[in-house]
Amino acid sequence: MAANMYRVGDCVYFETSSTSPYQIRRIEELNKTPSGNVEAKVMCFYRRRDLPNPLIQLADKHQMAQSEDSPIAMKLKKICLKTPVGEEQAAQAVLDPALAAMEEESSELPGTDGLAPKQRHQAKHRELFLSRHVETLPATHIRGKCTVTLLNETESLLSYLNKDDAFFYCLVFDPSQKTLLADKGEIRVGSRYQTEVTNLLKDGEEDVRNSEELETLVWTPEHGLTDRQIDQFLVVSRSVGTFARALDCSSSVKQPSLHMSAAAASRDITLFHAMDTLHKSGYSIESALSSLVPASGPVLCRDEMEEWSASEANLFEEALDKYGKDFADIRQDFLPWKTLKNLVEYYYMWKTTDRYVQQKRVKAVEAESKLKQVYIPNYNKPNPALITSNSSSGKAPAVLNGGTNGTATVTAAQLCASCQVTNSNQWYTWGPQHLQYRLCGSCWQYWKKYGGLKTAGVFGETEVEAAKGPRGEGEDTALSVSHRPHRCTVLNCAKEFKLRAHLARHVATAHGSGEGARPVMKTRAAFYLRASPFTRLARRLTRALRRPRHYARSPFSPINLTQVKHECSAAMAGLGAAELRAAGAAAGAARVRGPVGAVAARLAAARGTPPATGRHDWLTLTPRDAMPHPPHVAFPKPPKAPDGSLMYERVLSRAEIEARRAEAAPAQPLKRRAYDDINGLDRGAREGGECAAPPPAKRPNKHPAPMQRPSREQYAAMCARAQATGQPLPAHVFTHVNGKPTNISGRGGRRHVISWMDAPDDLYFRANETAKVARRSLSCGELRRGARAPWRALRGGAAAPAPLHHGGAARLSAPAVYSRCTYPARPSPSPPPPPGTERRLYFW
């Protein structure tokens, strides 16, 4: 609970794009919008990869300058520290030969000594740049907490590497001006800043300072009175004060009761006066008493609180309401007979009154939209980059069947691009589409959190290293990767450049296009395969291709192209041009079906209906009212308003719901709440027992409207489609919107609601051998039944593995479905995977 509670001031990960790393932000404010969502006003931290390259280089040199005292470093420090450095300046500074020379020297952050190259590489991922840039993001995009601290020179970077989610920063980045600045003030040195230090007095020299001129004694503890005596005197002075109030006309009006007079006489001003009196009368109780009751009558001490009349108090409150705490204005326009000091004193005393407390309550309710913290549940949705097949990259088949590529990519793609492992529970596509890199689960997490790869070995690093020659040791690669080289995105080029400008030039010259300087991450490549006549011919001719269905089903299994070519050429050798054309044409020629009328007539004949000569009445549309009505309408139209418009039920915002609830419940006295449950959603969360602050579309719905449920027919259709395409059902079919998994074993349980926020993902089910065997053992009818009711275990008689492997396409995916809940309010009740499934279909 505490881990998911995000407070103002916390540093958090924000996910704004599924493929790029998280953004790191610090929460400055949390505001509840009228719609009930929570918006976070955040301050941005930038990663190294977000900064323009020259600035990064400059930042590195600044670090060096910090750890060195060379004159060049000083020069740089001046550039860096005194004024913000812009991109051009930085680029210039980098080109400065003196500074360039520095590059030859080591270039690490302070504290990198003794780090392995890999650690050094990773340390760069932990560096952030503070900015004063503030933006507003929906709080639901928070993906976890992290810590960002100012790097201290005594710290080794290892202490950050050893801690998860720990970042550091040294410099401040201004994103609008593209400048860097050290976040550091300075102590100035010079006679204009330092004081002249007074000299020690010489022996016999007299200090001219005289305490009597500097201070007035008001009280001394050397009074010879006991505590008891003082207390007694205080009581006496209070009683004198009470009596004085009884005598005073204006007081007796204000304080009609004796209690009130006594309370007024007990205020601190009376006590201070009593102490002063004691002191002035030389701590003689006797004389102090007599001065409490001079000839003019008993002494009356009144502070502002008491001095003010009721009408003045009202004026003050009115003024406060109007002007706020601008006492000068209040005095001028409302209470000119008071001094400013009167007003200030009164104000602080007025704050202790009930009237203020009431006002504060009103304000507290108004300020309810400002939150101190928010609860964001763990985010468990799969990332779109997740590769959903467990054996191979999802994109490989397209390329393979197109016959464009060899097997090299396959092997490359099967390794994790970062750590080179081949085994992982999850795989994620990563990097530019055409390169087909993928990352294992842990490297993906690393990429999302730290914005880089664990190792520096990717992105053609080897070539860079080779180009650099013998000097290119680990450090250099670490450096080059951390600088995020700009790489050409044109297919089969992928050259790297240090500066974006260089890349732009390269693209313009080598590829003749002005664009593409920025690496573009395409989500999906659009392509189609256009079969040439020879391809078509080859399909006909070669035996290897005689299993088109097999290849269609398993597009990822490679086709031996050399064999195809060989057979093709062998077959073609014996044919003449005409025969070849005929063979090709036979494949390509469209079957002649005749005009539509003829087809219709044929169909009618097939149905046994005598061919009616004039009208084909069965071809006319069924009238609307004669259409069969579905037993259940999934999305019934809402009732119509008199003006013909549809009346949709209004979805209440949380604020409104709470307002209604509040209306219903009698107003409760507002109590000061503890820090952690101030007006937060957490309160709502606790009350509802459900997750808080989901986007409105996914709002927990206590009474799911029946209209949102797919009809039996739709459902069957979906299942059938899924079965037919070899896919398991899109998981969302089973996913209950409000985060509660649906009861899959039967339809009697919760109603199924499709989350319309999620488009069905592109999933497919790959049958392995056992599944295929099992499938074969089923009768056609059983298969169909299974397709229609995929949640039901197949009865498929003899086939023992069947329910496990096939009939349970749905069954199999059940645990996955469970864990895919959009907002799991409680731990997913995912059952242990059924034995025998070597891998599940989904892993999140």
Next chain:
Amino acid sequence: MAMQPHSKKRVCYYYDSDIGNYYYGQGHPMKPHRIRMTHNLLLNYGLYRKMEIYRPHKATADEMTKFHSDDYIRFLRSIRPDNMSEYNKQMQRFNVGEDCPVFDGLYEFCQLSAGGSVAAAVKLNKQASEICINWGGGLHHAKKSEASGFCYVNDIVLGILELLKYHQRVLYIDIDVHHGDGVEEAFYTTDRVMTVSFHKYGEYFPGTGDLRDIGAGKGKYYAVNIPLRDGMDDESYESIFVPIISKVMETFQPSAVVLQCGADSLTGDRLGCFNLTVRGHGRCVELVKRFGLPFLLVGGGGYTIRNVSRCWTYETSVALGVEIANELPYNDYFEYFGPDFKLHISPSNMSNQNTPEYLEKIKNRLFENLRMLPHAPGVQVQAIPEDAVNDESEDEDKVDKDERLPQSEKDKRITGDGELSDSEDEGEGGRRDNRSYRTPQPRKRPRLDKDGSTIKDEIKTEDSKDDVKNISSVEEPKKELPPNP
């Protein structure tokens, strides 16, 4: 240094009943009224009757210009909310306007605050008191001719200047959550005042107070900065405060201490980000008090006023050596202390970003710096010569060259960055090789001081490598004497 038990002391307390009614302006976090709230608590706790209570005089412009520049004080004296428009240029120059607004009675407020600290310092000088308290003071950001961070006149500097008449070395400790930059800057180049500031550092006002800011010139190593991160709790604070202060006392051997008790390091402060309780904050007072030196306590920051008055009340009781009840006595401001009406506050559950390792590293680095001070551990305490340059040669003659040099002698050879007389003659003829006799300055610290050293570096570009090589030999004392005094 001898530690004294928690004992009863003669305590003088400075307060003017007007101070609570100055008002910085609408929405301004600085509220002088907290001083009055403290005062009322003191009365009702019965602490008032145990101290000498003084109403301070209003410091005169003459007194203030002991530190501040004349035109700055003249400006403060003449600026009023109704004539602000005539002073636009000066307001900018003296940084008066936003953080440091012009308010009614601004100058009087400064006079009272400064008057209290100066009177308190004089009191200590006259040995008429062991502990003086001025909660109206502690305005540690004010610069020589610039207002800063709600501070206009630096009463602390004025007080320390007064103390320096009788005390060779004065220690200034600052436990405000903000860096005590005004005081540090004022005494940045002197070795007679050591400033030790514990503060939040990093993206925080005033931006100074880096671990590497250690003073300049003669004052090198006499500025101690402890940069901390969010969420300091009592335990962590004590774990760094105790060793640092003990070490400072041991090496610097001050004869008077000034403690700035900014209460914005308390948990739940409107501007602060630490997590100290009143007890943890007061513990610092207790620890410093134990050294038994003439002790001036001043206020400072603190923007959640109910906690500020709690804190300063408790610290007054600590200074008096009197235990007071956790139950707050009834007073004019009682309602402020709801809902529990207790003296002590609980820390929040915020996370402490200061790991023990971090604090340990900071501490070690500061110890290294403190080791550079003339008083090395184990060496007999000696008075620092008034002017090291003048009597250096005489002292050296007295030293037996075959004996191991006393630390004081060694330290004299270590030239501060700013003291290098890197005049042109060094590059000339026969004198050039003299340089090799010079004990290289300690170059452990990667960062240069800002004073004058830039000039040196620009001239001696080719020498810097030699210097770097010499680092290793810093520890070994050179027997040869510098021929060029």
